[in-house]
Amino acid sequence: xxxxxxxxxxxxxxxYIVYLEMVLWDTPRGHKAFKVTPEFASASKVLAANQGxxxxxxxxxxxxxxxxxxxxxxxxxxxxxCVAIAGLYGAATVGRKILYIQTVPAAVALVAVWLGA
Numbered sequence: 217x218x219x220x221x222x223x224x225x226x227x228x229x230x231x232y233i234v235y236l237e238m239v240l241w242d243t244p245r246g247h248k249a250f251k252v253t254p255e256f257a258s259a260s261k262v263l264a265a266n267q268g269x270x271x272x273x274x275x276x277x278x279x280x281x282x283x284x285x286x287x288x289x290x291x292x293x294x295x296x297x298c299v300a301i302a303g304l305y306g307a308a309t310v311g312r313k314i315l316y317i318q319t320v321p322a323a324v325a326l327v328a329v330w331l332g333a
Contacts, residue, residue, distance in 0.1 A: 219332065222325035223278050223292050226299060229321060230275035237268030251311075274299050289329065296326040 240246035241264040242257045252260075274295055281292035303319030 219328035227278040
């Protein structure tokens with residue numbers, strides 16, 4: 217039960233990231249969230265939307281795993297690993313904040329899934 221709540225939380229985080237990247241990127245809220253200038257946001261909004269789409273696929277995979285219940289164990293593990301690895305890369309290349317927003321929740325959920333919590 218706890219594991220599924222944590223997986224759901226990671227999925228919700230990624231759905232919010234999708235919204236930020238695909239809808240709010242070129243708005244003051246998006247600028248603040250990603251610490252970008254309006255000029256950069258305007259010039260890169262297509263790239264941000266593409267990145268948002270990938271985050272949507274991560275969320276969809278986690279939701280799929282939840283939908284399958286116990287049979288979704290491997291799917292949840294796979295997508296949580298994808299989220300954690302993407303977060304590590306983002307933390308190394310963009311900023312440490314990503315480690316706490318993306319990697320840590322995925323790692324905690326992954327441990328909970330493995331422990332069957």
